[in-house]
Amino acid sequence: MQSRRQFLGSAAAIGAVSAVGSAEATAALPTRADIIIIGAGLAGLTAARELVKKGKSVIVLEARDRVGGRTLAQATQSGEMLDVGGQWIGPGQDRVRALVDEFGLKTYQQPHTGTKLLKIDGRLRSYEGDIPALPLLAKLDLGHMFSQLNKMAETIPLDAPYSAKNAQAWDNITLESWKQEHMRTPKARALLDIVAQSVFGAEAGDLSFLFFLFYLRSAGTLEKLINIAGGAQETRIHGGTQQISDRLSAQLGDALRLNNPVRAIHHGGDGVKVIADSGEYNAQRVIVAVPPHLAGKISYNPLLPGLRTQLMQRLPMGSIIKCIMVYDKPFWREDGFSGEIASDEGPLCAVFDDSPEGSHEGSLIGFIAGDGARRWTEHTRDERRDAIVKQFVECYGDKASKPKEYIEKNWLEEEWSGGCYEAFMAPGVMTAYGKALRAPVGRVHWAGTETSDVWCGYMDGAVRSGERAAAEVAQLVA
Numbered sequence: 001m002q003s004r005r006q007f008l009g010s011a012a013a014i015g016a017v018s019a020v021g022s023a024e025a026t027a028a029l030p031t032r033a034d035i036i037i038i039g040a041g042l043a044g045l046t047a048a049r050e051l052v053k054k055g056k057s058v059i060v061l062e063a064r065d066r067v068g069g070r071t072l073a074q075a076t077q078s079g080e081m082l083d084v085g086g087q088w089i090g091p092g093q094d095r096v097r098a099l100v101d102e103f104g105l106k107t108y109q110q111p112h113t114g115t116k117l118l119k120i121d122g123r124l125r126s127y128e129g130d131i132p133a134l135p136l137l138a139k140l141d142l143g144h145m146f147s148q149l150n151k152m153a154e155t156i157p158l159d160a161p162y163s164a165k166n167a168q169a170w171d172n173i174t175l176e177s178w179k180q181e182h183m184r185t186p187k188a189r190a191l192l193d194i195v196a197q198s199v200f201g202a203e204a205g206d207l208s209f210l211f212f213l214f215y216l217r218s219a220g221t222l223e224k225l226i227n228i229a230g231g232a233q234e235t236r237i238h239g240g241t242q243q244i245s246d247r248l249s250a251q252l253g254d255a256l257r258l259n260n261p262v263r264a265i266h267h268g269g270d271g272v273k274v275i276a277d278s279g280e281y282n283a284q285r286v287i288v289a290v291p292p293h294l295a296g297k298i299s300y301n302p303l304l305p306g307l308r309t310q311l312m313q314r315l316p317m318g319s320i321i322k323c324i325m326v327y328d329k330p331f332w333r334e335d336g337f338s339g340e341i342a343s344d345e346g347p348l349c350a351v352f353d354d355s356p357e358g359s360h361e362g363s364l365i366g367f368i369a370g371d372g373a374r375r376w377t378e379h380t381r382d383e384r385r386d387a388i389v390k391q392f393v394e395c396y397g398d399k400a401s402k403p404k405e406y407i408e409k410n411w412l413e414e415e416w417s418g419g420c421y422e423a424f425m426a427p428g429v430m431t432a433y434g435k436a437l438r439a440p441v442g443r444v445h446w447a448g449t450e451t452s453d454v455w456c457g458y459m460d461g462a463v464r465s466g467e468r469a470a471a472e473v474a475q476l477v478a
């Protein structure tokens, strides 16, 4: 058998060879490396690349038949690649931006000029600029909400949110309880509900208030989370974000093994043995770069400590169905609309112009989120499509009634994600279990966007977590 160093050398020399996908092909390859990485999303692939740069050998085991995890591009009938997973990057997301630049991926600004629409309390309102068209009292309520939330979030230490001065009190309540106590107007409250749905795929009543404030702090401010210009929805990538993972994986060659769900990890004094569907793999250390609830489905021998085991039972994924309606052209622009819609009625709670730059086609992308996703997942795809067309006709008139194509991705039904965009915490979890989120257990290390203190839940957080886990492991592997 090749030595580990030879194996690494051969993978690097081959360069952009495709990953190994079939069981027979996998069986012929080395099964030993310095580090095994579980999951070929942005976190796992970044960790692998960083470790290879440091001269370590790696094997990456991925359950799916593709890389990219929660990023995925799908072609329209005319061949435009649209993101049905992670889509936007924004200012401050420097680590994912560095990869985009390194790989020479072309970016463009999310279109957002024109009239926006807001449907709240059964009434459709239009407005220009960033401040929704609401009565004065509701606007004041909203302004107060922004400043209060940002101020409280500033007190959260990113590396240990559970040690914030008010951590326990804030972790005892939900965002919903805070809203009921501190917001006065039904319309401003409805907007906060839409924020919870569109940012977390959850309801305000699902979310620990402490976790909400941590997440906000992790991005910077509430404005950064929800805005297009200057916020997390500012920039798109031509051809889709999955290309970042494609490029990362091309550098790994046959160290990447697709179709390889990991079922068990044996970890002990002298190494780890990882059991995947194609067989046994051995290494000095393992990085588990999968969403926490999926890490909890792997069997560990010896058992992990109680806090870690229970943490993995307590991090549910958000509920999102991402929907794209494709039209002959972006007709709403001709009528002065930006393509943005926010709605407390749905099915879509948030909508954006999804037309790729330079394309003749027009598309609108929207999210069915939180309770809406839990309700609409019980309907058929056609029923969802028809309801969304009705929503667009109400907003934009008859021109919206004849889409040429409908694309959707129901992330609730993805075995190897279980939902999206990310895992969230209900009350009590952060203070009781938060310290187990990143702490390695012997030779087992953790990555994934959920473990990042900066841009947690985002592609940037995933990349940062991969870099952090690689640095953690590199110094421990001889």
Ligand SMILES: Cc1cc2nc3c(=O)[nH]c(=O)nc-3n(C[C@H](O)[C@H](O)[C@H](O)COP(=O)(O)OP(=O)(O)OC[C@H]3O[C@@H](n4cnc5c(N)ncnc54)[C@H](O)[C@@H]3O)c2cc1C
Residues within 6 Å of the ligand: 038, 039, 040, 041, 042, 043, 044, 061, 062, 063, 064, 067, 068, 069, 070, 071, 084, 085, 086, 087, 088, 089, 260, 261, 262, 263, 289, 290, 291, 294, 295, 298, 320, 322, 411, 416, 417, 419, 420, 421, 422, 447, 448, 449, 450, 457, 458, 459, 460, 462
């Ligand atoms: C619809 C949607 C919209 C989003 N929008 C944005 C956005 O606009 N901007 C943004 O920054 N982020 C967005 N996100 C979030 C972003 O995509 C994720 O934060 C990021 O991709 C997570 O990367 P990861 O590597 O941590 O996890 P993942 O991408 O989940 O990767 C984990 C990998 O592990 C694999 N795996 C799981 N279990 C096992 C196992 N037992 N054995 C082997 N392999 C396993 C999975 O198949 C997967 O490939 C969105 C996500 C979705 C789904």
